[in-house]
Amino acid sequence: MTPTPDVLDLVNNMKARGEPFALATVVRTVSLTAAKAGAKAIILSDGTMTAGWIGGGCARANVLKAARQSLSDGKPRLISVQPKDVLEEHGLTAGEAREGVLYANNMCPSHGTMDIFVEPILPRPQLYICGASPVAVAIAAIAPRMGFFVSVCAPKADHTLFGDTDRLIDGYEIPADSGTNRYVVVSTQGRGDTAALKSALSTPSVYVAFVGSRKKASVLREELTVAGIAPSLLETLHAPAGLDLGGITPDEIALSIVAEMVEIRRHGQRQSDNQKEGTS
Known part of the structure; x- marks a missing residue:
């Protein structure tokens, strides 16, 4: 069986080749979530997740969108994927950005909360x-x-x-x-x-x-x-x-x-x- 490549090794290789990409890292989870804090994934400029894993479809779509935006403007993003009732409890709506955090709705049965930091890695000029x-x-x-x-x-x-x-x-x-x-x-x-x-x-x-x-x-x-x-x-x-x-x-x-x-x-x-x- 071919071993799964280490995400951080791939990051170093891609940086050495001067390839633009985004690194998504799960920084916090609450309740049941598919991925746990520390999980990482590499996302290319076309929105393709090429390595790693940060959970199922509930978080994936929002992270891929944020990664494309980050690679376009060079700015990192912090996404908080939360159940609808939790968002409403704090007076938040899906798609809203507040104090540097972009909030998204978690519609998965687990109803957990996951915070993901998306960092663009752009080649040096x-x-x-x-x-x-x-x-x-x-x-x-x-x-x-x-x-x-x-x-x-x-x-x-x-x-x-x-x-x-x-x-x-x-x-x-x-x-x-x-x-x-x-x-x-x-x-x-x-x-x-x-x-x-x-x-x-x-x-x-x-x-x-x-x-x-x-x-x-x-x-x-x-x-x-x-x-x-x-x-x-x-x-x-x-x-x-x-x-x-x-x-x-x-x-x-x-x-x-x-x-x-x-x-x-x-x-x-x-x-x-x-x-x-x-x-x-």
Whole structure:
């Protein structure tokens, strides 16, 4: 008989692969319930429960719905599935949210109460650093602390310049399956600038930046235009890269670039939250 995979082992594997999912955990039960506190299940973005168990149909439908919502907006949810008479006793109705708790009706014969915490596990934003300049090395050191999954794209001989990095790629080619939640910084310092920028602009990204002077960036834009890169893509290029903090040293410049990425990332999240509030 094939052993049932451990939910927490699957969680670690899925996080390592960068797959989005929700983890549902039963945190409290009252009276008779099919699942007990500590039961867990993994739910995919399409609402499929792929591993684990958190009880029968009474809780399942509400948990799957909450998981889809959590994966959409990135926010955890606490669901309390209670018998109708218990809800009414506390002046509650199914579907009502109060003080951070979403209440649902338990219509199963057991008539127990079950509280389930649904936590979205979303992949870290992908940062691709093209080049091995001192600024590139500094960005690779700072960005992980800001929550980025860092991939360094540079000639293999330069890989030793970097410390602990999530991934090292030989050359400047960014993988085609790198997703859309992608940030790219080109800091090649004259070594393969055009090739790295072509790769960076090859597919849509949240942020593409070039570390260099305005004059150098202008010359490269002309070269890339001749090479067939669409003007609309070149307009998205941040050059010079980073917020204007007056940085001079590689560490200071790297800080300004990571700060700009954080600003863009969080600004996008705030806009999404405001849009949801405006339509609710």
